[in-house]
Amino acid sequence: MQIVIVGNGRMGRAVAALAAERGHAVRVIGREENAGGAALTPERLAGVDIAIEFTRPDAVAGNLERLIEAGVPTVTGTTGWTAERPRIERLVRSRGGALLYAANFSIGVHLFLRAARELAALFAKRPEFGAFILEEHHAGKLDAPSGTAALLREKGREADPVREFPITSVRAGFIPGTHQLTYDGPHESVSLSHVARSRAGFAVGALAAAEWLPGRPGFHSFEAMLFGGAG
Ligand SMILES: NC(=O)c1ccc[n+]([C@@H]2O[C@H](COP(=O)([O-])OP(=O)(O)OC[C@H]3O[C@@H](n4cnc5c(N)ncnc54)[C@H](OP(=O)(O)O)[C@@H]3O)[C@@H](O)[C@H]2O)c1
Numbered sequence: 683m684q685i686v687i688v689g690n691g692r693m694g695r696a697v698a699a700l701a702a703e704r705g706h707a708v709r710v711i712g713r714e715e716n717a718g719g720a721a722l723t724p725e726r727l728a729g730v731d732i733a734i735e736f737t738r739p740d741a742v743a744g745n746l747e748r749l750i751e752a753g754v755p756t757v758t759g760t761t762g763w764t765a766e767r768p769r770i771e772r773l774v775r776s777r778g779g780a781l782l783y784a785a786n787f788s789i790g791v792h793l794f795l796r797a798a799r800e801l802a803a804l805f806a807k808r809p810e811f812g813a814f815i816l817e818e819h820h821a822g823k824l825d826a827p828s829g830t831a832a833l834l835r836e837k838g839r840e841a842d843p844v845r846e847f848p849i850t851s852v853r854a855g856f857i858p859g860t861h862q863l864t865y866d867g868p869h870e871s872v873s874l875s876h877v878a879r880s881r882a883g884f885a886v887g888a889l890a891a892a893e894w895l896p897g898r899p900g901f902h903s904f905e906a907m908l909f910g911g912a913g
Contacts (some may be wrong), residue, residue: 683731684693686711686754688722688745692822693736693759696885697704701734704889715814722748730754732892739763739825745862746770746781755780755898757891759884760786762825764832771879771901782895784904787887791861792908794876795837798863801874811865811872813838813845818852818860826851830861 683706687698690712701708709730710859711721715874717776727733733754735745739762747757750773758781763770767783774781786792805811815838817831827849835847847863878884887904894907 683707683893684729684894685709686727686733688716688733688735688749689737689741689760691715691736692881693884693888694734696881697734697736697888699873700882700885700889701892703892713741716745718755719744719748722752724752727752731896732757732893734758734888736760736888737769742766743770747773750774750777750779750781752874753777753779755889755895757782757895759784760889761785762827767838774899774901778899780897780899782891782902782903782904782907784891785833785890785902786859786884788859788876788878788881788883789887789908791830791876791878792905793907794861794874795833797856798834798874799837799841801872802838802845805872806844806866807841808865808867811867813847813863813865814841815847815849816852816860816862816864818854818857820856820858823855826853828859828861830859832862834861903908 685701685706685708687694687710698708698710715721723748733749733756735758737760742760743762743766794907817828837898838847864873
């Protein structure tokens with residue numbers, strides 16, 4: 683496939699390397715080349731099968747608008763744009779576009795989220811345990827809490843609407859991403875955690891989504907792609 687990668691940062695570079703290894707034709711668009719969205723016009727994107735977008739919370743919505751208007755199926759992993767999501771979803775549907783968004787492209791994280799929901803259901807009738815979420819990421823991550831921590835809280839609340847599931851975020855060093863759900867009782871503590879060892883796991887998932895998306899209009903989640911069903 684002809685793949686355009688928007689964003690030449692840590693994730694953009696990791697996905698570009700993997701896509702090239704897998705035999706795709708890859709073009710990476712950095713911030714300077716894309717000033718004012720200049721690189722995301724139908725003319726500049728002619729012949730592109732799919733775009734993979736990993737930029738910044740303040741850039742993602744504008745990039746997605748242009749990519750959808752240009753008719754390019756797009757996978758984005760950029761986090762921190764929840765407020766703009768309804769507008770982008772409407773645009774995707776009105777233009778018959780294809781967009782897949784995941785706050786986390788690791789397959790292990792999505793299995794972890796399912797396990798967390800089970801755990802929350804088991805602890806729902808145990809008020810003597812306090813529940814909390816801890817997430818840790820490298821110092822360069824701009825948004826907090828992480829999109830994955832917000833998802834973890836959502837899964838917990840689905841199973842146990844009474845609890846708050848407060849989130850504590852740590853931003854330090856080089857941590858690729860750690861998420862932990864803990865139930866702490868008077869005499870014991872139970873924790874479920876996911877630890878990303880590198881960005882490679884995210885790149886593998888994002889590229890799998892990019893290979894899946896063409897020909898599938900609509901606003902998709904990685905979870906629906908992995909497990910089927912809506913959302
Ligand atoms: N979904 C997942 O699995 C997953 C995994 C890891 C990270 N993330 C998220 O993905 C995003 C990127 O993470 P990262 O670690 O790659 O960040 P990063 O290293 O800071 O890279 C972001 C890159 O985007 C560039 N950029 C900014 N505005 C742009 C624009 N309008 N057009 C093109 N490029 C633009 C930045 O350029 P300048 O530096 O010149 O501004 C930078 O090179 C973050 O939101 C992060 O939370 C998601």
